[in-house]
Amino acid sequence: MxxxxxxxxxxxxxxxxxxxxxxxxxxxxxxxxxxxxxxxxxxxxxxxxxxxxxxxxxxxxxxxxxxxxxxxxxxxxxxxxxxxxxxxxxxxxxxxxxxxxxxxxxxxxxxxxxxxxxxxxxxxxxxxxxxxxxxxxxxxxxxxxxxxxxxWNHPFWWVQRVRRDHPQHWQAVLAANNQAAPMTLRVNRRHVARDAYLAQLQAEGYTATPVGEDGVVLARAVPVERLPGWAQGHASVQDAAAQLAAPLLLQGAALPARARVLDACAAPGGKTAHLLEYADLDVLALDVDPVRCTRIHDNLQRLGLQAQVRAADAALPAQWWDGRAFDAILLDAPCTASGIVRRHPDVRWLRRPDDIAQLAAQQARLLQALWPLLKPGGRLLYCTCSVFKAEGEQQVAAFVARHAAEAKVLPAPGHLLPGGAVPLDGINDNAAGGLDGFFYALLQKAPLA
CATH class of the missing domain: 1.10.940.10 (NusB-like)
Structure with missing residues (x-):
């Protein structure tokens, strides 16, 4: 300032x-x-x-x-x-x-x-x-x-909850929430290689460092319209933690050509776009809010990508599903947003303790509704931008316990804590300012016998 x-x-x-x-x-x-x-x-x-x-x-x-x-x-x-x-x-x-x-x-x-x-x-x-x-x-x-x-500049119940969920790192999490998050870009690999785009940034006087597979962290935030190739769809704003979704869901998966993929809670479309940048897919992007669906359309149009976008409640498949199973499902579930307080500092003051249980119940409904839509052998990636365990590992543990015969847990990062409170190999090592808080769990449905 x-x-x-x-x-x-x-x-x-x-x-x-x-x-x-x-x-x-x-x-x-x-x-x-x-x-x-x-x-x-x-x-x-x-x-x-x-x-x-x-x-x-x-x-x-x-x-x-x-x-x-x-x-x-x-x-x-x-x-x-x-x-x-x-x-x-x-x-x-x-x-x-x-x-x-x-x-x-x-x-x-x-x-x-x-x-x-x-x-x-x-x-x-x-x-x-x-x-x-x-x-x-x-x-x-x-x-x-x-x-x-x-x-700590958080509500008392929030401090208690983070301390209980992350007893070794709670102070680092709370301190990170009071820092400004870095501006991180995702380079559209269909338009330009990440290292080539990094060189463009540096040639125009921007200090930037690579992160992850497609990411670039800027030393200082700038208006997006000043970025090289922004109007042409060369880059999008997306935190490095959110950029893990597409590779987690797609890497190592035995997907057919033009695999059918559901992005169940898609707005504003960042992860939808990354999936399409990453591979040739037939993507259905859902969001319950028609206005937010417009943002998905706008973002995809700027990036030169196409998906089927529908305004619908993912928890009610009878209202929108055509009966064809999906090869892969991304469920970025509604949550408390407790992992992105650095970017949305009002969240901590808006939330109430009972919001966690209410949102966890909604997440459970979504998992139960979408699991039958996944093909045998297919993958479902569950993620939230939350640091609360009720919305992460506890949610997934309860789901797997209900589906022990058919749900297999594959390797995934689990809880990522904001600001690099816990380093993640290959990501936080070169992510200035660290990541947003996120949770990832990758589930595979048992193939047909």
Whole structure:
């Protein structure tokens, strides 16, 4: 993030007001993906950067605010104070702090109240809270650090769950979630070799390193339209962990020509596209949301790929299946998204503890519904972008126990933890910033006797 705004940039007070609206929306259960488009286009990049920063430090800010204010202020005022405190608090990670002078943050936060249309009497309260924080910062931060929510910037139940599921790595997982994820590309091998594309990037002044079979990690994020060959479909944005799906499902599989493959929960189409880049396949891509199906179409069109795309609920095959079995199935199941908090910092504050059980039940229904659609000898790759074991190894163990006679577990990575908390040979070794959190299980149906 940049330093204090220059003369010709948008006033910080305007950005703070809109950031407060974003934080208020999240606290009301609305996702940033839904809320951010309401921000005026000229303000959106700065507001998104401030909002991401605030969400990564929201636990600390809210605990400090509780110490500063005996009575809870109005919700928008609380959100504004929280945003300002995330700019004033000492970050756990050096270099993670936007460079605004403390007096500027205080003054601009007070000025932001006018845009939020809250009573003018709140100006003194906001000013007083922030100035008291600056006077007593070491004591207040030390006191807040005794609270796990402030220390780890996650809900307490989330901290407990990660600690239980990954007792050797829970601290690394939580710390990784508070870092910005790198921008990773998947090179379209049908258009250009990965190393050739890497050379193009470097020739145009981009610092980048290879990862996996088709991936490239950029040292700094850039607008996609500036990437060489973007409009021609030479590359897509996709984390290295997600790029494992296509090779896991297809490598070593005895697939017929033009094998029939189902991508069961396909939107926005990244894994669908990678499957088609990887091999000549007859792919059916499903998603329950018709709007998201449009995104699949758009992504495939840019990449020069074709698949049958249908809006349908994968858990209800009677409504869409034509009775022809699939040679392979990819089930990227709906989940808590607890593995991609680096990219979606609102997720941790939107989720509730009972979401895990509800989503695990949905995952189980999908596995049960799709398994009969797989040919004998075929493969099903189950994956989630979650670090919670209930959505990963526990889910698969329960499924295999129900289908012990016909389901064989093939080698797969299992749980990948965000930011390289646990290195994965051949992937994390050269993935700057590590991978997103993912789970992979590869199941094979027993062939006919």
């Amino acid at each position: 940049t330093s204090t705004p220059a003369k010709n940039t948008v006033a910080l007070s305007q950005q703070l007001a809109w950031t407060a609206r974003m934080l208020h929306a999240v606290e009301q259960g609305r996702s940033l993906a839904d809320a951010l488009p309401t921000v005026p286009a000229a303000l959106r990049p700065g507001v998104q950067a401030l909002t991401f920063h605030a969400l990564r430090h929201w636990g600390q800010a809210t605990v400090v605010l509780q110490l500063l204010a005996q009575r809870a202020p109005p919700l928008l005022v609380r959100a504004l104070l929280g945003v300002a405190l995330t700019l004033l608090c000492t970050p756990a990670t050096p270099g993670a702090q936007p460079d605004y002078a403390p007096h500027t943050v205080v003054d601009q936060a007070v000025a932001a109240l006018a845009a939020l249309k809250v009573p003018r009497a709140q100006a003194g309260f906001v000013n007083g809270c922030l100035r008291r924080f600056l006077r007593e910062r070491p004591e207040l931060e030390a006191q807040a650090a005794q609270d796990a929510v402030a220390r």
